[in-house]
Amino acid sequence: MSINISTHSSSNQDQKVKRPNGLWGLAWKRLKKDKTALFSLVIVIAYLVMILLSSLGLIAKNWNVETAVSYAPPTFIYNLDKENTQPIIPHVSESTLEQTSHVNMYGVVDPLATDMNTIRQEIILQPAEHKDELKNSLFFGADRWGVDVLSKTIKGSETSISVGLIAAFFSVALGTILGAVSGYFSGWIDDLINWFYNIFTSIPYMLLILAVAAVLQQQGILSIILILALTGWTGTYRLIRAEYMKHVDREYVLAAKAIGVTHTRRIFIHIFPNVSHIALVQISILVVSFIKSEVILSFLGFGVPIGTVSWGSMLNEAQSEFLLGNWWQLVAATTAMAILVTAFSIFTDALRDALDPKAK
Numbered sequence: 001m002s003i004n005i006s007t008h009s010s011s012n013q014d015q016k017v018k019r020p021n022g023l024w025g026l027a028w029k030r031l032k033k034d035k036t037a038l039f040s041l042v043i044v045i046a047y048l049v050m051i052l053l054s055s056l057g058l059i060a061k062n063w064n065v066e067t068a069v070s071y072a073p074p075t076f077i078y079n080l081d082k083e084n085t086q087p088i089i090p091h092v093s094e095s096t097l098e099q100t101s102h103v104n105m106y107g108v109v110d111p112l113a114t115d116m117n118t119i120r121q122e123i124i125l126q127p128a129e130h131k132d133e134l135k136n137s138l139f140f141g142a143d144r145w146g147v148d149v150l151s152k153t154i155k156g157s158e159t160s161i162s163v164g165l166i167a168a169f170f171s172v173a174l175g176t177i178l179g180a181v182s183g184y185f186s187g188w189i190d191d192l193i194n195w196f197y198n199i200f201t202s203i204p205y206m207l208l209i210l211a212v213a214a215v216l217q218q219q220g221i222l223s224i225i226l227i228l229a230l231t232g233w234t235g236t237y238r239l240i241r242a243e244y245m246k247h248v249d250r251e252y253v254l255a256a257k258a259i260g261v262t263h264t265r266r267i268f269i270h271i272f273p274n275v276s277h278i279a280l281v282q283i284s285i286l287v288v289s290f291i292k293s294e295v296i297l298s299f300l301g302f303g304v305p306i307g308t309v310s311w312g313s314m315l316n317e318a319q320s321e322f323l324l325g326n327w328w329q330l331v332a333a334t335t336a337m338a339i340l341v342t343a344f345s346i347f348t349d350a351l352r353d354a355l356d357p358k359a360k
Helices: 006-014 023-033 035-055 094-098 113-124 128-133 149-185 187-201 205-216 221-231 234-247 251-258 263-300 311-323 328-354
Strands: none
Touching (some): 023 328, 035 149, 035 328, 149 221, 149 234, 149 328, 205 221, 205 263, 221 263, 234 263, 251 263, 263 311, 263 328
């Protein structure tokens, strides 16, 4: 009696063996179902490409060059006649400027009268060739110095987004290391790190940022990154510490301990890959928070130095321009920041849900 085994074996070969997807594979499948999150991701990538091109000098290269008259209006709002494109400048003769009295209405001699007359001559009686080179309108207008607001916004995005990304990376790295060490070892090490954590969390966030900025007493991109990184690690520390406390007594960690694996290898090679999604989500959350913090610091005068532009410095300049009715720099900076922050926040929420192990 013979048994036909070939048919049974061939049918098993035809069946495809489905390997279980890992955490990142399942997260990507969930993320693809959310069209809003994918659209937000496209916007974020577009901003990153824009700042890359700006840093390479391919766009917004001459952002600080005077290209238009002061407060040139945006062309997408105001329709200017071609026949009336020259700026209106009052006609003042040189003799009138020279005859300006040095004595004011109270009979007091003005010591600055001569210098002021010289400045008026340089401003009003400037060469006609230079006036013809300046544009009378730009797509998004110009600021008080005649600088293109659109190029200024693109260059400002490079500063603000770069500060947010770099500061978020260092902040999460610091919080992850402290949280991993604290949750893994516990005991007096955990108590010591928790003491520092309680000090930082007992002070309001913005007051802590301003205090660190006052201590450093330096303006610059590096100073802003240090300020944000040294004050934003507490949330990451709390989450990573809790995860390490759960994983330290699990079977795979105890097995690694039994075969003599070192503490450093157990912390960063065995446990960290299982909690890395938390660090990634924290980076995406802190990028949004740090961009807004940089804007606030620059607005208050603790941010980027003179000669460097960011969204915060643009808002600082725009507050005086807005009182004069020149709103375009304020709208450009706030619109660019609002689009990025909204897109990043939506993508962050979707990424957090996609990386949730409890989600089905």
